Amino acid sequence: MRSMLEAYAEVAGADVIDQLHQLAEPLRGKRVVHVNSTRIGGGVAEILNKLVPALEELGIESIWEVLTGESDFYQCTKGFHNAIQGTAADIPPALLRVYEETNAENAERLRPVLAEADIVLIHDPQPAALLRHIPERRGKWIWRCHIDASRPYRPVWRYLRKFVSEYDASIFSLAAFAQPLPHNVYIIPPSIDPLTEKNMDLPEEEIAAVRERFGIDPDRPMILQVSRFDRFKDPLGVIAAYREARKFVPNLQLVLAGGGATDDPEGDVVLTEVQQAAAGDANIKVLLLPADAHRTINALQRAADIVLQKSLKEGFGLTVTEAMWKGKPVIGGNTGGIRLQLVNHETGFLVNTPEGAAMRIRYLLFHQKQRLKMGRNAREFVRENFLVTRHMREYLTLILTLIHGGEERIVLG
Numbered sequence: 527m528r529s530m531l532e533a534y535a536e537v538a539g540a541d542v543i544d545q546l547h548q549l550a551e552p553l554r555g556k557r558v559v560h561v562n563s564t565r566i567g568g569g570v571a572e573i574l575n576k577l578v579p580a581l582e583e584l585g586i587e588s589i590w591e592v593l594t595g596e597s598d599f600y601q602c603t604k605g606f607h608n609a610i611q612g613t614a615a616d617i618p619p620a621l622l623r624v625y626e627e628t629n630a631e632n633a634e635r636l637r638p639v640l641a642e643a644d645i646v647l648i649h650d651p652q653p654a655a656l657l658r659h660i661p662e663r664r665g666k667w668i669w670r671c672h673i674d675a676s677r678p679y680r681p682v683w684r685y686l687r688k689f690v691s692e693y694d695a696s697i698f699s700l701a702a703f704a705q706p707l708p709h710n711v712y713i714i715p716p717s718i719d720p721l722t723e724k725n726m727d728l729p730e731e732e733i734a735a736v737r738e739r740f741g742i743d744p745d746r747p748m749i750l751q752v753s754r755f756d757r758f759k760d761p762l763g764v765i766a767a768y769r770e771a772r773k774f775v776p777n778l779q780l781v782l783a784g785g786g787a788t789d790d791p792e793g794d795v796v797l798t799e800v801q802q803a804a805a806g807d808a809n810i811k812v813l814l815l816p817a818d819a820h821r822t823i824n825a826l827q828r829a830a831d832i833v834l835q836k837s838l839k840e841g842f843g844l845t846v847t848e849a850m851w852k853g854k855p856v857i858g859g860n861t862g863g864i865r866l867q868l869v870n871h872e873t874g875f876l877v878n879t880p881e882g883a884a885m886r887i888r889y890l891l892f893h894q895k896q897r898l899k900m901g902r903n904a905r906e907f908v909r910e911n912f913l914v915t916r917h918m919r920e921y922l923t924l925i926l927t928l929i930h931g932g933e934e935r936i937v938l939g
Contacts, residue, residue, distance in 0.1 A: 530576075530583055530721075537720045538915040546915065549922040550584035552930065556644040557587040557665075561636070563603065563652035565592050566817040567754065567785060569716060569844040570649050570672055576719040576914055577921070584922075589643075591636055593653050595628040604792060606651040609682035610673045611758060611839040617682060626655055633659030645925050654689045666694040666928040672716065673841045674862035675703045695928060699842045699863050712924055715866060716842040717917035718851060718908070723820035725851055728828060736825035740781070740811055747891050748779040750830035752823055752849075755784050755797040755814075758839040760859065763880045765803050765810065767836065770884035772809075775891050783813040783826055827852050831897070832890050836883055840864050847912045850874070850904035855897055857886045867912070873904035 535543040558581060562570050574590050581588040602621035609615040633640070633656050640646055640656065644665040648654060650672055657667050669690050675683075675698065683705070690696065690707060697712045698704040704711050718725055737744050749768065753759040761782055768780040782800060797814065804810040815822060827833060833849035835858045842863035849856050850867070856874035858864040870876045875886040890897045 530580055533721050534580075534913075534915050538909075538913055542915050542919075546584060546918055546922065549919065549926065550581075550586060553922065553925060554585035555587065556925075556929070557589065557642065558645045558647065558925065559589045559591060559639055559643040560647045560649065561591045561593065561640075561653045561656065562649035563593045563595075563600075565590075569842065572719075572722075572724075572844060573716055573914075573917070574649075576722065577918065580914070580918055581921075584918075589639060591639060593628070593632050594635075595632075595652075596624070598624045599628045599652075603652045606682060606686060607673060608758075609679040610651065610671075610675045610686075612674075612677045612679060614679050615682055617685075622685070629653065629655035630659050632656065644929060648693070651686055654686060657692055658689060668695045668697060668924070668928070669693045670697045671703065671841075672699060673703070674700075674839050675705055676862070678705070695924070697924070700866055703841070703862070714917065714920045714924070715863070715912065716844065717912050717914045718844055718847045719914045720851060724824050725848055726824070728821065728824055732821070733825045733828050736822055737829050740813060740826075742779060742781065742811065742829065744829075746777045746779055747775060747831045748781060748829060749832045749834060749887060750781045750783065750826055750849075751834040751836065752783045752827065752845045753835065753837075753843075755793050755800060757792070757796055758837055759784075760836045760838050761796070761800045762803055763838075764834055764836050764883070765800070766880035767834070767883035767887065768810070770881055771887040771891075774888045778887075778891075779809050779811070781811045781813065781826060781830070783811075783815055783823060785815050785817055785819070823848075824852075827854060830854060832857060832887060834883065835859065835864060836877065836880075837861055837864060843867065847908055850901075851908045853901035853905045855890055855900035855904060857883050857890075869903070869907060873900055873907050 531543050560574055565571050578588045578590045602625045605615040605617045640660050641662050646667045647670050649670045695710045696707055697714050699715050701713050742748055751764050772778050801812055804812050827849050833854045833856050835843045835846045837859040840862040846856050846858055846864055846867045858868050858876055860876040860878050868874045868876055877883045
């Protein structure tokens, strides 16, 4: 059976894997611990599901821990998430106390693992306060922000900053997202894994079966958005764009596919709004999929003519890169990480309004040659910039810098 890294070599190239082994050699036997707030749903969990075992294969002890909390904790951290992305959020002191108490309780539970780790990577605001409760730590701690923090709501950011400032380093996905902090700040965009069930090649029979299962007509154009049912993903704006585009493409179909995440208490409310907006239109399919429906999402992306990610705010939209890997042009919101992922007019289009999205849908459906060319450009752009092997290389380089940065020379294997 092929190892994970051998399989990556077939996609990214053997020289890329050789470089990973060289970077990992001085780190063999070190312990790296990741902490986030959920194993199910969302891009962070998807990345860690592959990054952690890949680091293990390179000889680095890798552990993934998840915070536990009650509903008030997740209500508070959802407010943090919205505030970091610029929404005014009045978070009551009682919820802030829950946040701090939950972090303190989790720190006590995780203390044996965190205190002895060589590197601790804390993902997003949910576990940011853990560090304060591990004063005896011996390793370096990094705060990894996956959110567009370019214009945060200042009162909430000031509250969070007092925790984040105590870290040894921070990582943001884009330079434009980074906030001034009293330590070194690094830029590492996320990535996708080309070998997962969500991204691997699928037989045409399986794609056809998914179309049939959901009543999608293979002879009519179909546009798709895959995302959590979240206001910042603007599913209602996608429906508005579809309705405008249907004035010119009357046989158009729309699929909105997604699920929830255990750390997002607003998802059910947004889903209900989407279902109400789509009611009575048989050409709109609203699909609530389980967290493990990876092959189904893969098939839907391959079945689509155009993929949308019309986000209003976006740290880094993994679904954008996933669709591009499948050779699809993407119409994305002109915001955040999507600006990094899309090359406007080359791999897709950036848009600001439902009307703008509708215009681009119309253009791509009426210009098949250009649509296919954009799809080819998109796949190659992902191959060069957004595969998990690049992500691993940059993490390893950062870890080397933090652990061995005081040495005059670092000997690579």
